[in-house]
Amino acid sequence: MSLKRNLLLAGLALVGSAGLAQAEMSATTASDIEVRSGPGAEFPAVGVATRGSQATLDGCIEGSRWCRVDVNGMRGWVYAQYLSVEQNGERVVVQDHRDDLGIPTITYEETNSIQTGSVQAAQPGPNDQLLGPVGNGGDVVAITPPDEVRDYIDDNPVDTVQLSGNVVVGSTLPQSVVVHRIPDYQYSYVEVNHQPVLVDPGTHRVVYVYQ
CATH class of the missing domain: 2.30.30.40 (SH3 Domains)
Known part of the structure; x- marks a missing residue:
C-alpha cells in the first residue's frame, strides 16, 4: 500500500x-x-x-x-x-x-x-578572485580545532577577503590571499566572505570553516 x-x-x-x-x-x-x-x-x-x-x-x-x-x-x-x-x-x-x-x-x-x-551569502564584486574547487582524492582531513584557536582568532580580527564561490573544507584559496599565523598551531587563519576559516599555509587548502 x-x-x-x-x-x-x-x-x-x-x-x-x-x-x-x-x-x-x-x-x-x-x-x-x-x-x-x-x-x-x-x-x-x-x-x-x-x-x-x-x-x-x-x-x-x-x-x-x-x-x-x-x-x-x-x-x-x-x-x-x-x-x-x-x-x-x-x-x-x-x-x-x-x-x-x-x-x-x-x-x-x-x-x-x-x-x-x-540564504544570506556574501556578494563578491566582479573583480574578486575565485575560490578554487574542492579537491578530490580525500586528501583533506577534517579537523576539530581546540577552543583556544577560536579565542585567538576572535582576539586578533583581520579584514575579510571577498572571494567568489562557497567557502568549504577542501577548497583552495588563491595564493595571493594573505593567511595569518596562529602561535603554536600548524594551521593559519583568514576571514573569507565574513567567515573565519583555517587554512593549510603550504597549500592554501581550507581545513575548517567556523560558522
Whole structure:
C-alpha cells in the first residue's frame, strides 16, 4: 500500500515513495560537509555541518547521491556518502547501504513559495578572485580545532577577503590571499566572505570553516 506525504519546508516539496516505513532516520555526518538549499552543486549553500553532527534524514533521491537532512539547525541537501547510520550496532555509509537500510526515496520540486533571499551569502564584486574547487582524492582531513584557536582568532580580527564561490573544507584559496599565523598551531587563519576559516599555509587548502 502506498504511503505518501508532502512536506513544504524552506520552499522544498518532498514526496515520500511507496513502502515508506518511517518518516525520518537518524544519521551522523562523516566529515565536514556542505549543506545546500537544493539537491545539486548549483544550489546556494546554507552552511557547513561539522564532522560528527547528528542529523535527521528524510530520504534520498532515487538514482542520485543527494539526501535531505535537518542538521545543526539547517535544512538542506547533502551527499549520501558523507552520512552514516547505525545498522546492527555498526556505523555504515548511507550511499553504500541505501537498499538494505530502507532509506526512503523522495523527490524534489521547486515551488512558488521559494524565497530566494532566505540564504544570506556574501556578494563578491566582479573583480574578486575565485575560490578554487574542492579537491578530490580525500586528501583533506577534517579537523576539530581546540577552543583556544577560536579565542585567538576572535582576539586578533583581520579584514575579510571577498572571494567568489562557497567557502568549504577542501577548497583552495588563491595564493595571493594573505593567511595569518596562529602561535603554536600548524594551521593559519583568514576571514573569507565574513567567515573565519583555517587554512593549510603550504597549500592554501581550507581545513575548517567556523560558522
